[in-house]
Amino acid sequence: MKIDKTSLFTDEVRAEIDKHIAKYPADWKQSACMPALTAVQEMNGGWLTRELMDQVAAYLDMPAIAVYEVATFYSMYEHKEVGRHKICLCTNISCMVNNSDSILDHLNKRLGISFGEVTKDGKFSIKEVECLGACGGAPMMQIGDHYYENLTTEKIDSILEGLE
Amino acid sequence: MANEVCFRTLHRDAPWTIEQYRQEGGYKVLEKILREKTSPDEIIEAVKLSGLRGRGGAGFPTGLKWSFINRTTPVEKYVVCNSDEGEPGTFKDRDILRYNPHQLIEGMIICGYVIGGTAGYNYIRGEFREPYFRFEAALEEARAAGYLGKNVLGSGFDFDIHSHLGGGAYICGEETALLESIEGKKGQPRFKPPFPAMFGLFGKPTVINNTESFASIPVILDKGGQWFADLGVPNSGGSKLFSISGNVNRPGNYEIPMGTPFRDLLELAGGMKDGRTMKAVIPGGSSSPVIPGEQMMELNMDYDSIASADSMLGSGAVIVMDDTNCMVKVLDRISYFYYEESCGQCTPCREGTGWMHRVIHRIENGQGRQEDLDLLDDVAAKIAGRTICALGDAAAMPVAGFLKHYRDEFQFHIDHGKCMV
Numbered sequence: 221m222k223i224d225k226t227s228l229f230t231d232e233v234r235a236e237i238d239k240h241i242a243k244y245p246a247d248w249k250q251s252a253c254m255p256a257l258t259a260v261q262e263m264n265g266g267w268l269t270r271e272l273m274d275q276v277a278a279y280l281d282m283p284a285i286a287v288y289e290v291a292t293f294y295s296m297y298e299h300k301e302v303g304r305h306k307i308c309l310c311t312n313i314s315c316m317v318n319n320s321d322s323i324l325d326h327l328n329k330r331l332g333i334s335f336g337e338v339t340k341d342g343k344f345s346i347k348e349v350e351c352l353g354a355c356g357g358a359p360m361m362q363i364g365d366h367y368y369e370n371l372t373t374e375k376i377d378s379i380l381e382g383l384e
Numbered sequence: 385m386a387n388e389v390c391f392r393t394l395h396r397d398a399p400w401t402i403e404q405y406r407q408e409g410g411y412k413v414l415e416k417i418l419r420e421k422t423s424p425d426e427i428i429e430a431v432k433l434s435g436l437r438g439r440g441g442a443g444f445p446t447g448l449k450w451s452f453i454n455r456t457t458p459v460e461k462y463v464v465c466n467s468d469e470g471e472p473g474t475f476k477d478r479d480i481l482r483y484n485p486h487q488l489i490e491g492m493i494i495c496g497y498v499i500g501g502t503a504g505y506n507y508i509r510g511e512f513r514e515p516y517f518r519f520e521a522a523l524e525e526a527r528a529a530g531y532l533g534k535n536v537l538g539s540g541f542d543f544d545i546h547s548h549l550g551g552g553a554y555i556c557g558e559e560t561a562l563l564e565s566i567e568g569k570k571g572q573p574r575f576k577p578p579f580p581a582m583f584g585l586f587g588k589p590t591v592i593n594n595t596e597s598f599a600s601i602p603v604i605l606d607k608g609g610q611w612f613a614d615l616g617v618p619n620s621g622g623s624k625l626f627s628i629s630g631n632v633n634r635p636g637n638y639e640i641p642m643g644t645p646f647r648d649l650l651e652l653a654g655g656m657k658d659g660r661t662m663k664a665v666i667p668g669g670s671s672s673p674v675i676p677g678e679q680m681m682e683l684n685m686d687y688d689s690i691a692s693a694d695s696m697l698g699s700g701a702v703i704v705m706d707d708t709n710c711m712v713k714v715l716d717r718i719s720y721f722y723y724e725e726s727c728g729q730c731t732p733c734r735e736g737t738g739w740m741h742r743v744i745h746r747i748e749n750g751q752g753r754q755e756d757l758d759l760l761d762d763v764a765a766k767i768a769g770r771t772i773c774a775l776g777d778a779a780a781m782p783v784a785g786f787l788k789h790y791r792d793e794f795q796f797h798i799d800h801g802k803c804m805v
């Protein structure tokens with residue numbers, strides 16, 4: 221089946237993917253697979269569907285299975301709905317020895333959800349992540365593009381209250 | 385004697401701008417090389433003389449690595465930077481990307497010139513969105529100033545750099561997994577040989593170095609290989625960024641000479657938090673075997689000194705733990721990390737990391753069995769050296785290290801079903 225590529229995604233997402241394709245040799249379009257999945261996931265509210273992965277495959281002339289492999293290998297691609305704000309909390313050593321357990325407790329209590337769950341209003345989800353490379357600011361978490369460091373329960377409250 | 389290399393511009397208010405970088409002498413070395421058409425061999429000799437060893441953790445001599453590329457072969461050659469910083473405890477490359485991106489760019493361009501490459505890729509871990517935007521902005525500035533693109537500074541040399549964001553996978557810090565990842569695949573390491581110098585990115589000759597390694601190059605070439613070597617100690621040339629975290633008062637990155645006594649680094653980091661006693665130190669990222677506090681106080685921050693305690697300097701990520709920490713719980717977390725991050729390609733690592741984690745986890749939860757400690761030693765020994773890449777070793781080494789130094793704590797958990805701390 222011949223797919224009209226201009227019917228896929230949005231103009232902005234296609235432009236974003238094309239920008240990445242241009243970085244690689246002409247016969248290595250599949251190098252843009254990861255940035256394409258990232259852009260498409262963002263467009264879809266933070267998670268991927270089978271249909272979207274198929275569309276990425278079609279857009280990059282890749283076998284669908286090759287895209288599924290990538291999308292399921294890397295931890296930042298989501299395969300079920302996440303909150304509008306995905307809270308990624310590090311629990312690795314430096315954060316752990318700086319009490320990330322108590323940060324997690326606080327998030328659990330305040331939001332009423334555990335790792336992998338979404339609040340009923342769809343606003344927040346929490347994900348346990350491996351070391352994010354900001355151990356000097358432990359304990360830390362990431363929401364969206366931003367790293368929040370040297371967390372305390374009070375700081376968490378003000379961060380969450382500040383999010384739309 | 386601090387902040388002389390990668391952090392030389394850190395005292396400025398906006399060191400990430402091309403303007404301030406140039407005011408600190410930035411791009412001067414590249415301009416000179418292109419103007420004088422310095423011979424690539426001369427540059428390689430200076431890098432060799434400097435004693436610079438790969439700052440990502442493996443410590444391979446950078447100049448030697450560059451010399452492996454045959455620049456006369458008429459094929460595309462690539463420069464790849466490994467900014468997939470993910471070894472727990474390590475957070476130095478993030479600061480280079482955020483505060484001194486131009487020095488990294490200058491180092492990569494110089495490498496491109498040396499090997500006759502035409503393109504470079506900087507693989508930045510996917511979570512580093514803010515550093516990525518900072519690096520991208522720096523690339524734009526460098527292009528506008530003529531340092532990147534066709535005919536760099538009118539020299540006839542073409543070179544451009546692109547960044548590639550990862551997707552969340554520790555294994556992509558392994559160089560061949562990283563290359564696979566840029567090629568749009570799962571990040572599973574390749575068999576070596578062939579090494580990247582022969583068969584690298586897109587199957588072409590490739591130099592791949594860590595962020596800090598590339599960023600050290602402009603200063604090494606400016607001040608000379610001997611100057612850099614003399615900063616450090618024999619076999620550990622130069623200064624290095626040490627990321628210190630854990631139970632210290634001022635965690636952070638400190639750029640200090642190799643061979644600096646650990647006790648001085650600890651002092652820079654403000655000493656132990658709440659005046660507590662230091663119990664243990666992981667000296668070079670989570671895969672380096674733990675060292676008891678009192679032993680660590682006698683060691684220096686260089687490859688040989690840390691190796692004398694049967695551990696590794698690794699990426700220079702120092703995790704300091706006080707006497708409130710249970711070593712079983714710490715190893716439980718470390719072993720979970722390697723289980724979670726094993727790429728699944730080799731059976732000993734895929735199965736062994738899960739096995740070790742389950743056994744440690746049951747000890748931590750008071751369900752350990754008498755035979756578990758011997759079992760752990762056995763499983764760890766059977767993973768090490770039996771996998772394609774070093775992740776298997778990285779998972780096995782901490783287990784062996786914690787059991788060697790803190791066996792009594794593990795035994796107490798097994799005997800009493802609870803922690804002695």
